Amino acid sequence: MADQIHLDIVTPERLMISEAVDEVIAPGSEGEFGVLPGHCRFLATLRIGELRYRQGEQWRRLSVSWGYAQVEPERITVLAEIAERAEEIDIARAEAAAKRAEQELAAAKKREEMEAARIQLEKALLRLKVGRKHQGLKSG
Numbered sequence: 001m002a003d004q005i006h007l008d009i010v011t012p013e014r015l016m017i018s019e020a021v022d023e024v025i026a027p028g029s030e031g032e033f034g035v036l037p038g039h040c041r042f043l044a045t046l047r048i049g050e051l052r053y054r055q056g057e058q059w060r061r062l063s064v065s066w067g068y069a070q071v072e073p074e075r076i077t078v079l080a081e082i083a084e085r086a087e088e089i090d091i092a093r094a095e096a097a098a099k100r101a102e103q104e105l106a107a108a109k110k111r112e113e114m115e116a117a118r119i120q121l122e123k124a125l126l127r128l129k130v131g132r133k134h135q136g137l138k139s140g
Contacts, residue, residue, distance in 0.1 A: 005037040006075045007053055009062065011083050016062075023054040024076050026069050035076050044069045046080065048122050050130050061086040063130045065123055082123075089131030098124035 004020040024035040027049020046067040052059050067080035101121035108114040 002037045002074055005035060005039070005073075007078070008075070009051070009064075009078045009080060009083055011080050016083055016085070017053075019055070021053045021055050024051070025053070026051045026076075026078065027064065028069070035071050038073050039071050039076075041073070042071050044071070046078070048119070048126055050126065051078065051080075051083070061130050061133060063089065063123075063126045065126075084127065084130075086130045086134030089127050089134070091128065091131050091135070094124050094127040094131060098128060 004022055005024070007017055007019055007021045007024055008015065009017040022037075026033055026035070026044070027047050029045040029047045032049070033044060046064055046069060048065045049063075050061055051064045052061045054060075063082075063084050063086075064078070064080045065082040067078060067083075070077045070079075098121060101117050101124050105114060105117035105121060108117050
Protein backbone atom coordinates (compact mmCIF):
# COMPACT_ATOMS: atom_id res chain seq x y z
CA MET A 1 0.00 0.00 0.00
CA ALA A 2 1.22 3.52 -0.84
CA ASP A 3 2.24 5.91 1.93
CA GLN A 4 0.32 8.81 0.40
CA ILE A 5 -2.69 9.47 -1.79
CA HIS A 6 -2.76 12.03 -4.61
CA LEU A 7 -5.30 14.84 -4.09
CA ASP A 8 -6.64 16.97 -6.94
CA ILE A 9 -9.12 19.74 -6.15
CA VAL A 10 -10.64 21.32 -9.24
CA THR A 11 -13.13 24.17 -9.62
CA PRO A 12 -14.62 25.49 -12.87
CA GLU A 13 -11.95 28.23 -12.77
CA ARG A 14 -8.78 26.31 -11.92
CA LEU A 15 -6.89 23.34 -10.62
CA MET A 16 -6.49 24.44 -7.00
CA ILE A 17 -4.47 21.59 -5.56
CA SER A 18 -2.55 18.69 -7.03
CA GLU A 19 -0.43 17.19 -4.25
CA ALA A 20 0.47 13.97 -2.48
CA VAL A 21 -1.18 13.93 0.96
CA ASP A 22 -1.47 11.58 3.91
CA GLU A 23 -5.19 11.97 4.67
CA VAL A 24 -8.29 13.80 3.41
CA ILE A 25 -11.50 14.60 5.30
CA ALA A 26 -14.34 15.88 3.12
CA PRO A 27 -17.90 17.14 3.70
CA GLY A 28 -20.03 14.48 2.05
CA SER A 29 -23.73 15.07 1.54
CA GLU A 30 -24.37 12.14 3.92
CA GLY A 31 -21.76 13.34 6.44
CA GLU A 32 -18.01 13.78 6.65
CA PHE A 33 -15.83 11.01 5.28
CA GLY A 34 -12.13 10.33 5.58
CA VAL A 35 -9.80 8.93 2.95
CA LEU A 36 -6.42 7.30 3.51
CA PRO A 37 -4.06 5.72 0.96
CA GLY A 38 -5.43 2.41 -0.31
CA HIS A 39 -9.08 3.40 0.26
CA CYS A 40 -11.74 1.50 -1.69
CA ARG A 41 -13.25 3.16 -4.75
CA PHE A 42 -16.37 5.25 -4.35
CA LEU A 43 -18.09 8.39 -5.59
CA ALA A 44 -19.64 10.91 -3.19
CA THR A 45 -21.55 14.15 -3.52
CA LEU A 46 -20.33 17.07 -1.46
CA ARG A 47 -22.26 19.65 0.55
CA ILE A 48 -21.20 23.07 1.79
CA GLY A 49 -18.47 22.36 4.31
CA GLU A 50 -14.84 22.27 5.32
CA LEU A 51 -12.45 20.02 3.42
CA ARG A 52 -9.16 19.37 5.16
CA TYR A 53 -6.09 17.39 4.26
CA ARG A 54 -2.94 16.42 6.08
CA GLN A 55 0.65 16.38 4.92
CA GLY A 56 2.81 15.02 7.71
CA GLU A 57 1.70 16.82 10.87
CA GLN A 58 0.28 19.86 9.05
CA TRP A 59 -3.43 20.19 8.27
CA ARG A 60 -4.63 22.51 5.49
CA ARG A 61 -8.24 23.68 5.13
CA LEU A 62 -10.57 24.81 2.38
CA SER A 63 -14.17 25.86 2.25
CA VAL A 64 -16.04 23.97 -0.47
CA SER A 65 -19.55 24.34 -1.77
CA TRP A 66 -21.08 21.38 -3.54
CA GLY A 67 -19.48 19.03 -5.96
CA TYR A 68 -18.26 15.47 -6.18
CA ALA A 69 -15.37 13.41 -4.84
CA GLN A 70 -14.09 10.39 -6.74
CA VAL A 71 -11.99 8.16 -4.51
CA GLU A 72 -9.58 5.52 -5.77
CA PRO A 73 -6.88 3.64 -3.84
CA GLU A 74 -4.12 6.04 -4.96
CA ARG A 75 -6.07 9.21 -5.82
CA ILE A 76 -8.94 11.41 -4.73
CA THR A 77 -10.34 13.92 -7.19
CA VAL A 78 -12.62 16.65 -5.87
CA LEU A 79 -14.70 18.58 -8.38
CA ALA A 80 -16.09 21.51 -6.42
CA GLU A 81 -18.47 24.17 -7.65
CA ILE A 82 -16.75 26.65 -5.30
CA ALA A 83 -13.59 26.18 -3.22
CA GLU A 84 -11.40 28.62 -1.33
CA ARG A 85 -8.20 28.00 0.58
CA ALA A 86 -8.28 29.13 4.20
CA GLU A 87 -5.39 31.54 3.66
CA GLU A 88 -7.28 33.23 0.78
CA ILE A 89 -10.38 34.02 2.83
CA ASP A 90 -10.95 37.70 3.61
CA ILE A 91 -12.52 37.63 7.09
CA ALA A 92 -13.98 41.15 6.88
CA ARG A 93 -15.59 40.36 3.53
CA ALA A 94 -17.01 37.08 4.89
CA GLU A 95 -18.42 38.90 7.94
CA ALA A 96 -20.09 41.47 5.67
CA ALA A 97 -21.54 38.68 3.51
CA ALA A 98 -22.92 36.92 6.59
CA LYS A 99 -24.55 40.14 7.81
CA ARG A 100 -26.12 40.75 4.37
CA ALA A 101 -27.40 37.17 4.23
CA GLU A 102 -28.91 37.47 7.72
CA GLN A 103 -30.72 40.66 6.68
CA GLU A 104 -31.97 39.02 3.46
CA LEU A 105 -33.16 36.00 5.42
CA ALA A 106 -35.06 38.20 7.88
CA ALA A 107 -36.67 40.16 5.02
CA ALA A 108 -37.51 37.15 2.84
CA LYS A 109 -41.20 36.61 2.12
CA LYS A 110 -41.12 33.63 -0.25
CA ARG A 111 -39.69 30.18 0.33
CA GLU A 112 -37.26 30.58 -2.60
CA GLU A 113 -35.94 33.85 -1.14
CA MET A 114 -35.53 32.24 2.26
CA GLU A 115 -33.67 29.25 0.82
CA ALA A 116 -31.33 31.45 -1.25
CA ALA A 117 -30.55 33.62 1.77
CA ARG A 118 -30.05 30.55 3.99
CA ILE A 119 -27.53 29.10 1.51
CA GLN A 120 -25.67 32.42 1.29
CA LEU A 121 -25.55 32.59 5.09
CA GLU A 122 -24.30 29.01 5.34
CA LYS A 123 -21.52 29.71 2.83
CA ALA A 124 -20.48 32.94 4.58
CA LEU A 125 -20.43 31.28 8.01
CA LEU A 126 -18.33 28.41 6.62
CA ARG A 127 -15.83 30.86 5.14
CA LEU A 128 -15.61 32.61 8.51
CA LYS A 129 -15.08 29.32 10.36
CA VAL A 130 -12.36 28.12 7.99
CA GLY A 131 -10.64 31.51 7.78
CA ARG A 132 -10.64 31.97 11.55
CA LYS A 133 -9.26 28.46 12.14
CA HIS A 134 -6.42 29.28 9.76
CA GLN A 135 -5.66 32.55 11.54
CA GLY A 136 -5.66 30.74 14.87
CA LEU A 137 -3.26 28.13 13.54
CA LYS A 138 -0.92 30.81 12.19
CA SER A 139 -0.76 32.70 15.47
CA GLY A 140 -0.42 29.55 17.61
